[in-house]
Amino acid sequence: MSDREITVTVNGTVHTALVEPRRTLADFLRHTLGLTATHLGCEHGVCGACTVLLDGEAVRSCLALAVHADGHEVTTVEGIAEPGQMHPVQTALWESGAFQCGFCTPGFVMTIYGMERDARAGRGCPRSRTEIREELSGNICRCSGYQAIVDGAEAALTAATGSASGSETRR
Amino acid sequence: MSSSVVGGLVGARIKRREDVRILTGAGRYIDDVHERNTLTCHFVRSTLPHARISGCDVAAAREMEGVVAVITGDEMAQFTNPINLGAPIPGLNSPSFTALATGTVRYVGEPVALVVASDRYVAEDAASLIEIDYDPLEPVVSTTQALADGAPQLFDEVPGNVIHSGEIAVGDIDAAFAEADHVVTDRLDQHRWTCAPMEGRGGVATYDRSTGVLTYEASTQTSHLMRLLVAGFINQPIHLMRVVTSDIGGSFGLKFSMYREDVALCAAAKHLGVSLKWVEDRNENLTAGGSARDETLTIDAAVKADGTLLGFRVNMVMNHGAYPVMPPAPVVTGIAGHMLPGPYRVPAYRFTSTAACTNKASYISLRGPWAVETLVRERMMDLIAKRVGISPVEVRQRNLIPVTEQPTMSGAGFTLDGVTAAETFARLTEMIDLDEIRAQQEKARAEGRLVGFGVGTFYEPAPGTPEFWGLIGFPFSAEPVRLRVEPDGHITAFTTQIPHGQGHETTLAQVIADEMGVAFDDVRIVFGDTDATVFTMIGTGGSKAGMMATGGAMVAAREVRARVLDIAAHMLEASPSDLQIENSVISVKGAPGSAVPLADLAMGCYMAPGMMPQGVDLNLETTAHYDGENGGWGQGSHACWVEIDQETGKIAVTRYLVVEDCGKIINPAVVDGQVIGGIAMGLGGMLLEHAAYGEDGQYLAGTFMDYLMPSAPEVPEIEIEHLEYQAPTMVGSRGVGEGGTVLAPAALLNAVDDAFGQVEAGRITATPLTPTKVLQALGVIED
Numbered sequence: 001m002s003d004r005e006i007t008v009t010v011n012g013t014v015h016t017a018l019v020e021p022r023r024t025l026a027d028f029l030r031h032t033l034g035l036t037a038t039h040l041g042c043e044h045g046v047c048g049a050c051t052v053l054l055d056g057e058a059v060r061s062c063l064a065l066a067v068h069a070d071g072h073e074v075t076t077v078e079g080i081a082e083p084g085q086m087h088p089v090q091t092a093l094w095e096s097g098a099f100q101c102g103f104c105t106p107g108f109v110m111t112i113y114g115m116e117r118d119a120r121a122g123r124g125c126p127r128s129r130t131e132i133r134e135e136l137s138g139n140i141c142r143c144s145g146y147q148a149i150v151d152g153a154e155a156a157l158t159a160a161t162g163s164a165s166g167s168e169t170r171r
Numbered sequence: 172m173s174s175s176v177v178g179g180l181v182g183a184r185i186k187r188r189e190d191v192r193i194l195t196g197a198g199r200y201i202d203d204v205h206e207r208n209t210l211t212c213h214f215v216r217s218t219l220p221h222a223r224i225s226g227c228d229v230a231a232a233r234e235m236e237g238v239v240a241v242i243t244g245d246e247m248a249q250f251t252n253p254i255n256l257g258a259p260i261p262g263l264n265s266p267s268f269t270a271l272a273t274g275t276v277r278y279v280g281e282p283v284a285l286v287v288a289s290d291r292y293v294a295e296d297a298a299s300l301i302e303i304d305y306d307p308l309e310p311v312v313s314t315t316q317a318l319a320d321g322a323p324q325l326f327d328e329v330p331g332n333v334i335h336s337g338e339i340a341v342g343d344i345d346a347a348f349a350e351a352d353h354v355v356t357d358r359l360d361q362h363r364w365t366c367a368p369m370e371g372r373g374g375v376a377t378y379d380r381s382t383g384v385l386t387y388e389a390s391t392q393t394s395h396l397m398r399l400l401v402a403g404f405i406n407q408p409i410h411l412m413r414v415v416t417s418d419i420g421g422s423f424g425l426k427f428s429m430y431r432e433d434v435a436l437c438a439a440a441k442h443l444g445v446s447l448k449w450v451e452d453r454n455e456n457l458t459a460g461g462s463a464r465d466e467t468l469t470i471d472a473a474v475k476a477d478g479t480l481l482g483f484r485v486n487m488v489m490n491h492g493a494y495p496v497m498p499p500a501p502v503v504t505g506i507a508g509h510m511l512p513g514p515y516r517v518p519a520y521r522f523t524s525t526a527a528c529t530n531k532a533s534y535i536s537l538r539g540p541w542a543v544e545t546l547v548r549e550r551m552m553d554l555i556a557k558r559v560g561i562s563p564v565e566v567r568q569r570n571l572i573p574v575t576e577q578p579t580m581s582g583a584g585f586t587l588d589g590v591t592a593a594e595t596f597a598r599l600t601e602m603i604d605l606d607e608i609r610a611q612q613e614k615a616r617a618e619g620r621l622v623g624f625g626v627g628t629f630y631e632p633a634p635g636t637p638e639f640w641g642l643i644g645f646p647f648s649a650e651p652v653r654l655r656v657e658p659d660g661h662i663t664a665f666t667t668q669i670p671h672g673q674g675h676e677t678t679l680a681q682v683i684a685d686e687m688g689v690a691f692d693d694v695r696i697v698f699g700d701t702d703a704t705v706f707t708m709i710g711t712g713g714s715k716a717g718m719m720a721t722g723g724a725m726v727a728a729r730e731v732r733a734r735v736l737d738i739a740a741h742m743l744e745a746s747p748s749d750l751q752i753e754n755s756v757i758s759v760k761g762a763p764g765s766a767v768p769l770a771d772l773a774m775g776c777y778m779a780p781g782m783m784p785q786g787v788d789l790n791l792e793t794t795a796h797y798d799g800e801n802g803g804w805g806q807g808s809h810a811c812w813v814e815i816d817q818e819t820g821k822i823a824v825t826r827y828l829v830v831e832d833c834g835k836i837i838n839p840a841v842v843d844g845q846v847i848g849g850i851a852m853g854l855g856g857m858l859l860e861h862a863a864y865g866e867d868g869q870y871l872a873g874t875f876m877d878y879l880m881p882s883a884p885e886v887p888e889i890e891i892e893h894l895e896y897q898a899p900t901m902v903g904s905r906g907v908g909e910g911g912t913v914l915a916p917a918a919l920l921n922a923v924d925d926a927f928g929q930v931e932a933g934r935i936t937a938t939p940l941t942p943t944k945v946l947q948a949l950g951v952i953e954d
Binding site for chain 1: 197
C-alpha cells in the first residue's frame with residue numbers, strides 16, 4: 001500500500017509527513033518525530049505505557065494508527081509542561097516517590113494528566129483511593145506496587161479539585 | 172554554590188533525581204537509542220519445542236527491499252564461539268550452544284535466524300518469508316518426563332537430563348525423625364512465572380570500523396560481565412569492547428544474564444561493520460526471555476509435641492528449561508537449600524536437589540530466585556501449628572532465634588549473626604490482635620463471608636556473608652567505587668551498580684554528600700559504562716547495593732576527604748582532626764574565619780600543584796574497595812488478610828502489614844518502594860501470573876492478555892513498620908530489594924489456607940491460586 005500524507009498537531013506543533021498506512025501512532029511519534037517519551041510496553045493495548053491524548057482523550061498509541069491522527073491533535077508527555085519545568089501532576093508524582101525504573105511513567109502521567117484536566121474543568125474525577133486505583137487499572141507498573149503512584153495522583157487530583165469551581169465526584 | 176540540601180541527607184526522604192528525566196519523558200531507554208544509520212534486527216524463532224532443523228530457506232527474505240542481511244544459525248556459528256555459561260562449576264553439566272540454533276531447537280522461541288533491515292516493519296515482513304523445515308522430536312516438558320528412564324535426551328553433555336544435583340546435610344537427620352513426636356509432610360508445585368519488566372531485553376551494538384571498537388549499549392544489570400562474556404564469544408579483544416547502560420526499564424533478575432541474542436547482535440554488528448538495534452517485543456519477552464520458579468518441593472518436618480523443630484528433610488526438583496543462563500542452576504538450588512531452615516532453630520537438616528533439563532525457555536533469576544524455600548517452610552510452620560494445636564504465631568515464637576542468641580549456627584551449617592527476623596516477628600505480633608482477628612473471622616462466617624489471616628517470617632542474604640557465599644560456590648566480592656573531587660569542588664563518583672529503578676543516583680549521592688560535607692546537587696553518580704566504572708562481576712543484583720555500594724561510596728569518600736583535610740591542614744596551619752567540611756568549605760572547628768573553599772583547594776591541586784602544600788597527596792581521585800565487613804542479612808515479617816469469594820473463587824487481599832529490617836535506612840521512600848513493589852510482585856505471581864506451557868511444549872502466555880499482571884486494584888494498601896537494627900559495622904544499611912517478593916507468597920498462602928481451614932476445604936499445593944483451584948478446594952466445582 002502506498003504512503004499517505006498526514007497532518008497531525010503534536011504538542012502544538014503541526015507536522016506533515018508521509019507514512020505507511022500500517023504505521024502505528026506510537027511508532028510515528030517515536031521514530032518519525034523522534035518524540036521518545038511515549039513508551040511501548042506490550043503493543044497490544046494492555047499496559048498503557050504508550051498512553052497519549054488524542055483531541056484530549058487518553059488513547060493507546062500502540063493501537064491507533066498514525067493515519068487515524070490525521071487532522072487531529074496529539075499531546076504527549078513532552079507537551080504538558082515547558083522544557084525544564086514540570087506540570088503539577090508530575091510534581092505531585094515526584095513528591096510521592098511514585099516511580100522506580102520509569103518505563104511505565106509517561107503512560108501514568110498522561111492518564112493522570114487527563115484526569116486532572118477534567119478535575120480542573122469541574123468535570124469531576126475519581127476521589128477516593130479505591131476509585132483512583134480503578135481509574136489507573138489500565139496502566140501497568142511492575143516496580144512500584146502502585147501505592148506511591150496513587151499517593152501522587154490523589155495529591156494532584158485533590159489540588160485540582162480544590163481549584164475547580166462546581167466540581168463533582170464522578171463514579 | 173548549590174541551593175540543594177546540605178547535611179543530614181542519609182535517612183531523609185530526598186526526592187529522587189532520576190525522576191526529573193523519568194517524569195518528563197527524557198529518559199534514554201534502549202529503544203530511544205539511535206546511532207547514525209542504525210539498522211533494526213529481528214530474530215526468527217522456533218515454533219516447536221523440540222525438533223531437528225532440516226531446512227532453512229532465506230532466499231526470498233534476502234531479496235526483499237530494505238533487507239540488509241539474513242543470518243542463519245550455521246552462518247552465525249562461523250563468526251561466534253560456542254556459548255557456555257557454567258562450565259567451571261564442579262558437578263554442573265552445562266551444555267554448550269550456538270548463538271542461533273544449529274541442528275536442533277529445544278524450546279518455543281529459540282532464535283534460529285537473524286534478519287537485519289532498515290526498520291522493524293521491513294524486518295518482520297522479511298521474517299515472514301523465511302521458511303524453516305522442522306522434523307519434530309518428542310518434547311520433554313515436565314521434570315517427571317525429563318527424569319524418567321528412557322526420556323529423550325536434550326543434550327549429549329547432559330546425561331539423564333540432569334543439569335546438576337546437590338545435597339546439604341547437617342546434624343543427624345535420622346535421629347531427628349526417630350525421636351519426633353510428629354512428622355509433618357507437605358509438597359509444593361510452584362508454577363512458572365516471570366520477571367516481565369515493562370521494558371524487555373534489548374541492545375544497540377555499534378562497530379566502529381576505524382578503531383575496531385565495538386560499543387554495546389544494552390539493557391542489562393551487569394555491564395562488565397556482559398562485556399567479558401560477549402567479547403569472548405565473538406572473538407572481540409576485550410580492550411576493544413565497551414558496554415554502556417543508560418535508563419533500564421526494570422529487570423527483576425531477567426537482565427542479570429547475558430543472552431545468546433546479545434552475542435548474535437554484537438557478532439552481526441561486527442561482521443557487517445554497522446550499528447544494529449534489537450528491542451524485544453512483549454511476545455518475545457514472555458515466550459523466549461525465560462521464566463522462573465517452576466519447581467517441585469517435598470518437605471518432611473520432625474517435630475516435638477510442643478511444636479519444637481527437630482529437623483527438615485527436603486527435596487527440590489527444578490524445571491531448568493533447555494539452555495543454562497546466569498546464574499547457573501546450582502546457585503539457585505544452593506541458596507534455596509541453605510536458606511530453607513530460615514531464622515529458626517533446626518538441629519538436623521537434609522536437602523537434596525535436582526535441576527532437570529526440559530524443552531522450555533531458560534530458567535532465569537527472578538527477585539529472590541531462591542524464594543520457594545520461604546514459601547515451603549512458612550507453610551510448613553502453619554501445618555505444624557495445626558498438628559500440635561498452637562497458633563501460627565506461637566509456633567514461630569517457639570522456634571525463632573532471637574538476635575541475642577547469635578552468633579550461632581543456622582540449620583544449614585553457617586554462622587547466623589545479626590539476624591533480626593525474631594525481632595521483626597515480635598513487633599508484628601504486637602501490632603496485631605489474633606483473638607480479635609479470630610472473632611472477626613467468626614463474625615464474617617456468620618454473614619456468609621470467608622476471611623483468612625496468615626503470617627510469615629524470613630531472612631535473606633542481603634548481601635549475605637563470605638562464609639555463606641563460599642558454601643554456594645559464588646564469590647562475595649568487594650565493592651569498588653571510584654570517586655574524585657573535580658576542579659570546581661563538585662564530586663563525581665563511579666559506581667559499579669547498574670540502577671534500574673533502585674534510585675542509586677540519589678541514595679549514593681546522599682551518602683557521599685554527607686561524607687564529604689557537600690550539597691546533594693554537587694554529587695553526580697556515574698554508572699554502567701565499562702570505560703568509566705571499575706570491574707565487578709555483578710552489577711546490580713542480589714540485594715547487594717544497600718550495604719556494599721553504600722560501603723564503597725563511604726570508603727572512597729573518606730579516603731578523598733582525608734586527603735582534602737591533610738592538604739587543608741597545611742593551608743590553614745591546623746591539625747586535620749580539628750578541621751570540618753561544611754557546605755563545601757573546609758574550616759577549623761570553632762574558628763570559622765580560618766577556612767578554605769573546597770573548590771579553591773581542588774583547583775589548586777589540579778592546576779597549580781607546585782603552589783600547593785608539599786609532602787601530602789594532592790591526587791583528589793581514588794578507587795576504593797569496600798570489603799563488606801563480613802556482610803549481613805535482611806529480614807522481615809508479614810501479615811496478610813484475605814477475603815475469598817466463595818461464588819467466583821476470587822481472592823482479595825484486604826490488608827497487608829509488614830515489619831522489615833534492612834538496618835539503617837538511607838532514603839525511606841526508596842526502601843518503601845522496594846518493599847511495596849516486591850510484595851505486589853509476590854502477590855501477582857501467586858494469584859495471576861503464569862508462564863504456562865501446554866503438554867505439547869507450546870508456550871501459552873505470549874501476551875499480557877494471557878500473562879496477567881497485577882494492576883492497581885489488585886494490590887492492597889501496604890502498611891510498613893521499620894526496625895533499624897544496627898550491626899557493629901561501619902555500614903549500617905543492608906539490602907531490601909528482594910524480600911517482599913520472597914515472603915509475600917508465604918503470607919498470602921497461609922492466609923488462604925487459614926480461610927480454607929475454617930470451612931474444612933482442601934488445600935492448594937500447586938500454584939497459582941486461580942479461581943478454578945479455589946472453587947475446587949472449596950468443593951464448589953469438581954477437580
